[in-house]
Amino acid sequence: MSARHFDVIVVGGGHAGTEAAAAAARMGAKTALITHKAATIGVMSCNPAIGGLGKGHLVREIDALDGIMGRAADEGGIQFRMLNRKKGPAVWGPRTQADRKLYRLAVQRLLSDIPDLEVVEGGVVGLIRDSSVIKGVSLESGEELFAPAVVLTTGTFLNGLIHIGDRKIAAGRVGEEPALGLSADLASFGLKLGRLKTGTPARLDRKTIDWTALEVQEADADPIPFSFMTDAIVTPQIACGITRTTSETHRIIRDNIHRSAMYSGQIEGVGPRYCPSIEDKISRFGDRDGHQIFLEPEGLDDDTVYPNGISTSLPEEVQEQFIRSIPGLEKVRILQPGYAIEYDFVDPQQLDLSLAVKGVTGLFLAGQINGTTGYEEAGAQGLLAGINAARLAAGQEGISFSRTDSYIGVMVDDLTSRGVAEPYRMFTSRAEYRLSLRSDNADMRLTPFGISLGCVGQERARKFTNYREQRESVYALLGELTASPNEMASAEVPINQDGRRRSAREILSYPDRNWSDIARVWPELRAVDAKIAEAVAIDCLYHVYLERQSADVESVRSEESRAIPLDFDYDSLSGLSNELKLKLGAQRPQNVAQASRIEGMTPAAVALLVAHLRKNTTQRMAS
Numbered sequence: 001m002s003a004r005h006f007d008v009i010v011v012g013g014g015h016a017g018t019e020a021a022a023a024a025a026r027m028g029a030k031t032a033l034i035t036h037k038a039a040t041i042g043v044m045s046c047n048p049a050i051g052g053l054g055k056g057h058l059v060r061e062i063d064a065l066d067g068i069m070g071r072a073a074d075e076g077g078i079q080f081r082m083l084n085r086k087k088g089p090a091v092w093g094p095r096t097q098a099d100r101k102l103y104r105l106a107v108q109r110l111l112s113d114i115p116d117l118e119v120v121e122g123g124v125v126g127l128i129r130d131s132s133v134i135k136g137v138s139l140e141s142g143e144e145l146f147a148p149a150v151v152l153t154t155g156t157f158l159n160g161l162i163h164i165g166d167r168k169i170a171a172g173r174v175g176e177e178p179a180l181g182l183s184a185d186l187a188s189f190g191l192k193l194g195r196l197k198t199g200t201p202a203r204l205d206r207k208t209i210d211w212t213a214l215e216v217q218e219a220d221a222d223p224i225p226f227s228f229m230t231d232a233i234v235t236p237q238i239a240c241g242i243t244r245t246t247s248e249t250h251r252i253i254r255d256n257i258h259r260s261a262m263y264s265g266q267i268e269g270v271g272p273r274y275c276p277s278i279e280d281k282i283s284r285f286g287d288r289d290g291h292q293i294f295l296e297p298e299g300l301d302d303d304t305v306y307p308n309g310i311s312t313s314l315p316e317e318v319q320e321q322f323i324r325s326i327p328g329l330e331k332v333r334i335l336q337p338g339y340a341i342e343y344d345f346v347d348p349q350q351l352d353l354s355l356a357v358k359g360v361t362g363l364f365l366a367g368q369i370n371g372t373t374g375y376e377e378a379g380a381q382g383l384l385a386g387i388n389a390a391r392l393a394a395g396q397e398g399i400s401f402s403r404t405d406s407y408i409g410v411m412v413d414d415l416t417s418r419g420v421a422e423p424y425r426m427f428t429s430r431a432e433y434r435l436s437l438r439s440d441n442a443d444m445r446l447t448p449f450g451i452s453l454g455c456v457g458q459e460r461a462r463k464f465t466n467y468r469e470q471r472e473s474v475y476a477l478l479g480e481l482t483a484s485p486n487e488m489a490s491a492e493v494p495i496n497q498d499g500r501r502r503s504a505r506e507i508l509s510y511p512d513r514n515w516s517d518i519a520r521v522w523p524e525l526r527a528v529d530a531k532i533a534e535a536v537a538i539d540c541l542y543h544v545y546l547e548r549q550s551a552d553v554e555s556v557r558s559e560e561s562r563a564i565p566l567d568f569d570y571d572s573l574s575g576l577s578n579e580l581k582l583k584l585g586a587q588r589p590q591n592v593a594q595a596s597r598i599e600g601m602t603p604a605a606v607a608l609l610v611a612h613l614r615k616n617t618t619q620r621m622a623s
Contacts, residue, residue, distance in 0.1 A: 006032045006147040007393035008386070009137055011124045011182075013041035015375040016153035016367030016382030018107055019067050023386030024151075025117035026066060026455050029393050032145055033111070034120045034137070036176060041119070042072065042107025044375065045156070045173045046200045048298045048306050049097045051226065053083055054426035055376035056094035057407045060442035062379050063227045065387075065450040066460050068110040069379045070226035076103030078238050078300060080223030089538045090435050091428045094226055097240065099299040120145070125181045127363070132189070134362030149389035151364040153382055154179050156198065158344040158369060163261030164337055165315030172343075174336065183344045189360055191350055196423050197262070197342040198373055199277050199311035202319050205333040206303040209295065213328040214241035217294070228443050228467075229460060238297055241328065244290035245278070245310070248325040252318065253282045261313035261340050275373065275425070277340070278310040278322075293326065304335055313340035345371045348415035349587050354388040354398030355381060355412065358566065358588060364389050371420035372411075380408045387455055399453065402560055403593075404433055404553045405445055417587070417594040433553060435545050440538055444468065467532075474528055474536050478505040481522050491520040508540035559593035562613060575608050 008024040010017050013035030021033035035041055050073040051059050063070030077096030084091045111117060122139040127150065129135055136146035157172030157179040172178045187193055219237035257263050260279045276284070281291050294308040307329075312319055316337045323329050348370040350358055355370075357363045366385040367378035388398040401409030410431045415424060428434050437445070447464045450456040456464075481504040485497045493513075495502065504518045504525070515533045519525040525533075570576065570584045580600055589595040592613070596606045 003136075003144050003146055004032075006030050006118075006145060008032070008149045008151065008389045009034065009145055009147040010151045010153060010382075010386065010389075011137065012153035012155055012157070012367070013038070013119075014043070014045070014153060014155045014367065014378065015069065016155070016378035016385075017151075018042060018111060019062060019069065019379045019382035020151045020153055020364075020366055020386030020389070021117055022068050022111060022114055023065070023383045023455055024149075024390040024393075025114045026457065027387060027390035027394075028454065029116065029149075029390035031117050031390075032120050032147070033117060034122055034124055034139070034145070036121065036123055036172075038108075038119050038121055040104075040176070041111065042104040043173075044098065044100050044103060046198070047308055048100050048103075048296060049095060049308075050077070050103075050375060051093065051095035052376075053091070053093035054407065054428045054430070055374060056083070056092075056226075057428065057437065057439045057442070058376040058380045058411070058426055059226050060094065060439045061406050061408050061446055062376075062383055063229075064442040064446040065383055066456040067379065067383045068107060069376070071110060071229060072103050072106035073098060074225045074227050074230040074233060075106040075235065076100075077223070077226075077233060078102075078235060078297070079217075079219040079240060080225075080233060080237065081220050082224055088541075089440055090438050090542070092439055093428075094224060094439055096223075096226070097238075097296050099235070099302070101299050101302065102235065123177065124179065127182070127185045132360050134360065147362075147393070149362050149364065149392045151366055151382070151385045151389050152182070152369055153365075153367045153378070153385075154182065154343075155368045155378070156341050156343040159183050160341055160343045163266055163313045163340045163342070165259055165261060165313070165318070166266070167315075168266070171341070173341070174339070178343075186346060189357065189363075191357065192347040193344050194347065194371075195342050196345050196368075196371060196420075197340055198275075198368075198423060199313060199340040200338055201278075201307045201310045201312060202323060202334045202338040203298075203336040204295070204305040204307055204323070204329070205335055206297060206305045208331055208333040209241070209305065210328045210330065211241055214243050214295065216240070217242055228447075228464065236300060238300070240297070241295035243293050243295065243326055243328045245293065245322075246290060246325055246327070249290075249322050250282050252322040252325060253279060253314070256314060256318045257283065259315050259318060275311070278312050279314065295328070310338070311340075312338040314338075343368070345369055345420075347371070347419055349417070349419040351416050352398070353400035353412055353416055353590055353594075355385040356388060356392075356398060362392060368423075370415055371424055372415070373423035373425050377411060377424065377426055380411060384408060384412065387453060402557060403431070404556050404560075405437070405449075406442075407431055407437055410437075413594065413597075417589060417597050432556075433549060435542050435549060436553070438538070438542075440535060444471070470529065470532050471535055474532055475505070475539060478508065478518075478536065478540065479503050481518075481525075483521050488521055493517045493521055505540050505543070508537050509543055511541065556593055559596065560591050562592045562610065564589055564591055564595065564609075564613065573608060573612055576605055580605055 007029035010021040025031040076098040079097035083093035126138040160172040160178035162169040223233040298304040364385040366381035
């Protein structure tokens with residue numbers, strides 16, 4: 001069997017793998033995407049939804065770099081809702097429930113449209129290496145594929161083990177084989193591995209639910225797309241049902257909690273604190289009168305319903321008992337039981353900011369293998385790893401994102417500098433500069449960078465350039481249009497009667513003013529495109545705050561640009577505690593900003609490190 005050669009090999013066809021393969025191929029790399037079954041590429045393993053609080057920001061950033069998740073979500077979305085809409089735009093959370101089939105087919109079609117991308121069916125059993133240099137992968141079939149860059153995106157498949165009560169099933173997800181052997185390969189590099197877990201609820205038959213007994217949640221009347229490339233949502237929108245657990249539900253779970261895989265001690269891995277199982281909820285918050293459950297149809301022509309909020313690893317017969325104690329579900333038929341799954345992950349502190357494994361040339365990791373949870377977190381990592389794998393194959397240096405320019409940067413910095421004690425989930429609260437890292441301005445922040453990297457296609461680049469020129473033109477115009485308090489009052493836009501002329505831009509900076517107000521004062525503004533008008537109005541609203549924030553941002557960027565050599569001798573830093581020397585030596589931060597976030601690092605310790613780096617730089621320049 002003749003060996004095949006590629007520039008980049010991506011292992012895994014989930015959300016991280018598809019973004020990694022698509023990004024690498026867009027960069028011009030000949031790319032192989034290896035997956036057990038091509039038909040499962042783009043499958044939503046758990047909840048049928050994309051986006052949410054913090055997560056929606058990541059989807060917008062993936063899209064700004066020409067990734068595929070946002071476009072697939074727009075094609076498959078059947079209930080678009082903007083979360084936190086009553087709050088400021090900085091914390092808006094775009095989300096859509098998705099039709100599983102439509103989403104999966106959209107992902108597969110988008111991948112098929114990308115040149116230089118080949119899907120290879122098979123299971124990877126090992127890495128081909130020459131000492132610490134990656135050469136390719138070995139397949140179960142005996143075939144070997146070679147490439148200078150390999151991206152592992154194994155999701156929950158790495159030694160995956162499903163738990164339903166006391167039953168254990170070796171699987172990556174229901175009905176699919178786990179990835180075995182790769183963990184040993186990773187450990188052979190000296191990498192530290194651990195176990196994490198996640199879970200999923202039972203799937204229910206829509207026809208057996210009493211929908212008349214449920215509260216209804218409708219989609220937004222004006223669905224806002226995820227992708228800059230989507231002009232309008234055309235997929236039909238549906239409503240969800242809402243119900244709650246009862247005291248009887250809680251009693252059944254308490255009486256049987258010892259039979260839950262997690263509470264019986266069968267599961268080693270730590271689960272996500274922000275997406276707890278129903279057993280966790282009853283154990284920790286059992287005094288509540290009930291826990292909310294969203295009944296989410298999984299497709300327009302699919303009778304499967306996802307009960308969001310009752311993930312479980314209880315035995316099947318107990319699941320049936322407690323689910324039927326919930327209003328509206330008294331006669332429900334369970335199509336598939338819920339389960340917990342545990343899997344291996346790699347401590348992400350062993351990666352650099354490009355998601356390359358430190359000390360191993362050509363190996364990148366993305367997604368749940370790095371200790372994260374969620375489609376969006378996986379997709380964002382996959383995109384970054386794919387870009388850097390392609391750059392490595394082309395002989396270029398890796399790139400990274402900053403905490404100051406993206407949620408991707410926040411996430412990767414959190415993972416690589418702090419590691420994980422539980423599955424990592426993105427929240428807006430993790431971003432120090434969330435006023436500037438809004439979901440509405442992801443394109444303005446990242447698409448120019450993507451164009452310079454070569455990962456943004458011509459169609460998007462042209463459309464974005466035109467959009468940016470319009471946006472900047474309108475913003476400049478608003479600074480030139482001025483009116484006196486009397487002129488504004490005559491247009492029914494009352495303002496403080498202080499005699500001072502104000503620009504349209506200044507008026508829009510007031511929280512109680514909007515575009516329709518300034519269009520009454522300056523009628524020519526009524527002709528501005530609604531999308532441009534909304535974006536510029538938000539820019540004006542946050543302008544003053546962002547000016548105040550700019551000094552902090554520049555300070556962080558300065559620290560991030562001060563790199564620390566990988567072989568830096570921390571033992572030579574006299575005045576630094578032995579504990580900090582050990583932590584710095586173990587974590588090997590890439591720059592001063594990362595070092596400053598290590599637990600125990602004081603301002604004095606940071607100053608000492610900076611002084612030493614400056615001294616070394618001066619000595620190198622002198623020599």
